[in-house]
Amino acid sequence: MARVGWLFTAPFLAVFALVFLAPIGYGVYLSLFDTKLIGGTTFAGAGNYAKALSDPQFWSSFGRVALFLAVQVPVMLFLALLLALAIDSGRLHGAAFFRISVFLPYAVPAVVAALMWGFMYGDRFGLVGNLERALHVTLPDLLSPDVVLASIGNIVTWEFVGYNMLILYSALRVVNPSLYEAAEIDGAGQIRIVRVIKLPALRGPLLIATIFSIIGSFQLFNEPSILKTLAPNSISTFYTPNLYAYSLSFSGQQYNYSATIAVVMGVITMVVAYLVQLRGLRRAS
Template sequence: MAPFLLVFALAFLAPIGYAIGLSLFREQAFFGGSTFVGFDNYIQVLGDSKFWESFARVSVFLVVQVPIMLLLALVAALAIDSARLHAAGFFRIVIFLPYAVPAVVATLIWGYIYGDTFGLAADINGLLGSKTLVPLSGDWVLFSIGNIVTWEFIGYNMLIFYSALKIIPKDLYEAAAIDGAGAFRTITSVKLPALRGSIVVATIFSIIGSFQLFNEPNILRPLTPNAISTYYTPNMYAYNLSFNGQQYNYSATVAILMGVITTVIALIVQLRGSRKGA
């Protein structure tokens, strides 16, 4: 295990330790250098309205987008697993294909579709004679980003659910058929209970992904700078603090705090999902 532990320490533990170290110092504006400030940066972040605004935004994104995405993925997996769906292999590939598209490319594709002066949205508005469809406006941009993420990751989650469905023992289906269970009862009494573990895993991955939201809003920002700010998500806030503002210590503090919050929420979901009879 020594080679793995060495790579793990260098690629995972060392960056985390370095970030924690940065978060405990603060750059001196006039004299240069940095000074140890303990937890002052964390106290400052806890009172930072920009941080909490970005955190609230990704929380709304999580609460709305993740259930929709997982429900669609679950329906797709159940449909493909059903013997009643013709060309199941074709639909499995089609649904999974968007996940194979890099996030940057996917966002550029949808950005072209969303553009209200070019692309599909502009064409529809031209046909209607008014700006009815404006996906990149301030009121709709978060939902537009949610649509992109859902399109990207339905196939990934569908594959998780489908893989879990394929390992359900055939004896359970035979017992359900003997008891007179129909298709809907088989789903609720056999398939969904067997999918519980995979649903928990997919939910945890989705929670982590929601709090790490960065690529989609960052790429769309040039198209709608008034709707997507530099602190639109916590990751964008940390990125811009570091690379545009050279506030490396404060940026590390934001990143560490978000990592702790994400870990706690994911752990709660895992413990809740692993409870028997929950």
């Protein structure tokens, strides 16, 4: 019987090893070497990691995504929670249409979404510029260095708030309706039902959505990469860790150091996600 089980799981294990474990192993392997035009490839050991941990450009990009995570993720999850509660309340007219409308931006590819919003942000050719000319006012430059991170956060929120809303809404749909009926018989209002029944039922799904959002924030790449062509003075080649690693590999031909940056960010992401999960499980228990 054990052999039969392994035969059934063998296709999955083979694909998992090929598309997940092998790239990670190859990335770690590259990070241990140093390739130079003169001298060839030499074993660097932990040299690349020491360089990464003292690299001001890497820590600048990491601080930027950490700030992005600290602000954008709570805002996005709060909006997703409000939308899920509104749809589940049964008092929202056209709930089905509203639900699919909120989820629809998730189906838009990130590149298309960044191009679309980048066009609207433009003060010469986009929506901002048209409003300035129509209203004869001067609006803030949404692609300026001081505002562009918030503009990226708006794009990411627009893309993923519907996805997180669907996770929370699905969790609410499996709550036993008899709990609501018993609460109403006891005289509980809608706010108390949300606080006592619905929010406790959403602890697990909220934890999952938070972990997914943390991973996505640390992997931020598509939006700043696309907006960089529209605002080259606002977004540098090391604006995010992933953009920094990409620039090192494809523009600087520093494959080994690029792999090191990727491995370091993978470890940091794993540790942060684990700590958040551990804290969430402790609070739930």
